[in-house]
Amino acid sequence: MFFQRRKKPAKASLPSTSSETVQETMQRRAKDYIATLQQHYPREFAKLLNAVEHNDLPRAKLILRELSSVVDEGYIDPILQQLQTQY
Numbered sequence: 001m002f003f004q005r006r007k008k009p010a011k012a013s014l015p016s017t018s019s020e021t022v023q024e025t026m027q028r029r030a031k032d033y034i035a036t037l038q039q040h041y042p043r044e045f046a047k048l049l050n051a052v053e054h055n056d057l058p059r060a061k062l063i064l065r066e067l068s069s070v071v072d073e074g075y076i077d078p079i080l081q082q083l084q085t086q087y
Helices: 017-040 042-053 057-066 073-086
Strands: none
Touching (some): 042 057, 042 073, 057 073
16 A cells, blocks of 8 residues: 655744734733623722732732633733733
């Protein structure tokens, strides 16, 4: 039995804007999470904002992890970055 080898396709280089697009998507979703927290979880959002304003990032991360039913783990850092720039 004879098998022909197929040539591997040349790897397409990803455009440099793809990383920007991912970053923009993460920031947009972080803003959505912030809006959700403000509207539906005002107490937790106030605690979170207080921690960010006092630059207590470990506490802020802990608060977001406690809200794991609302906030995905991968968005904790983008949410904190967004809050730091907004407030």
